[in-house]
Amino acid sequence: MGKVFICDHPLIQHKLAYIRDEKTITKDFRELVDEVATLMAYEITRDIPLTDAQVTTPVTTANCRMISGRMLGLIPILRAGLGMVDGILKLVPAAKVGHIGLYRDPETLQPVEYYVKLPTDVQERELIVIDPMLATGGSANAAIELLKRRGCSSMKLMCLIAAPEGIKAVQNAHPEIDIYVAAIDDFLNDHGYIVPGLGDAGDRLFGTK
Numbered sequence: 001m002g003k004v005f006i007c008d009h010p011l012i013q014h015k016l017a018y019i020r021d022e023k024t025i026t027k028d029f030r031e032l033v034d035e036v037a038t039l040m041a042y043e044i045t046r047d048i049p050l051t052d053a054q055v056t057t058p059v060t061t062a063n064c065r066m067i068s069g070r071m072l073g074l075i076p077i078l079r080a081g082l083g084m085v086d087g088i089l090k091l092v093p094a095a096k097v098g099h100i101g102l103y104r105d106p107e108t109l110q111p112v113e114y115y116v117k118l119p120t121d122v123q124e125r126e127l128i129v130i131d132p133m134l135a136t137g138g139s140a141n142a143a144i145e146l147l148k149r150r151g152c153s154s155m156k157l158m159c160l161i162a163a164p165e166g167i168k169a170v171q172n173a174h175p176e177i178d179i180y181v182a183a184i185d186d187f188l189n190d191h192g193y194i195v196p197g198l199g200d201a202g203d204r205l206f207g208t209k
């Protein structure tokens with residue numbers, strides 16, 4: 001079974017409190033999500049393999065370790081996943097970015113696909129599927145299934161806030177996937193919103209409500 005990692009670094013938790021706050025304006029919300037994404041990227045890249053390398057310093061030769069192996073791919077689920085991309089790219093600027101456009105039908109809560117554009121070598125990359133909110137898990141599962149259908153085999157899921165229902169849904173459908181979150185909240189309300197959550201991440205990022 002894939003693991004669930006709670007990124008409980010004090011800086012992440014402090015910023016998450018402001019992100020949740022209904023008084024936080026769009027500009028600050030966007031900046032805070034970007035900052036938390038950078039901090040979470042530090043955690044999610046912790047197991048990237050290293051190989052020995054020698055570097056010539058101005059003094060002598062240094063035995064170093066450098067990143068080797070498969071390159072990263074970031075897969076934000078539109079729209080809200082976009083808010084975390086730049087923050088991760090600050091740490092891994094060579095990562096390529098693929099976009100999966102999904103919106104959740106407000107009645108059925110089922111994800112509706114409207115856009116897909118992936119790097120041509122996506123199958124060869126270690127992927128991070130990015131979405132601030134894991135509610136029912138329908139959107140994350142749809143994105144992961146789409147990537148698997150395209151031949152992708154190695155991926156992690158990165159969210160700011162998850163509902164227990166969403167974690168269960170991803171674990172049932174994709175038991176091998178590790179999930180990184182800043183917080184696991186209490187439950188979903190009747191409209192499929194995470195409680196206490198932060199409201200609609202896309203609307204708060206882009207000021208659409």
Ligand SMILES: O=P(O)(O)OC[C@H]1O[C@H](OP(=O)(O)OP(=O)(O)O)[C@H](O)[C@@H]1O
Pocket residue numbers: 077078079080081102103104105109111131132133134135136137138139140166192200201202203
């Ligand atoms: O786990 P789920 O129940 O599928 O819900 C989570 C999804 O809902 C939100 O997207 P939304 O449909 O609001 O689209 P948006 O990002 O364009 O606002 C959120 O960003 C996730 O993609």
Ligand SMILES: O=c1cc[nH]c(=O)[nH]1
Pocket residue numbers: 080133135192193194195197198199200201202
């Ligand atoms: O709480 C929620 C649930 C789904 N999507 C959001 O943006 N927020």
Ligand SMILES: [Mg+2]
Pocket residue numbers: 080200201202203
């Ligand atoms: Mg939304």
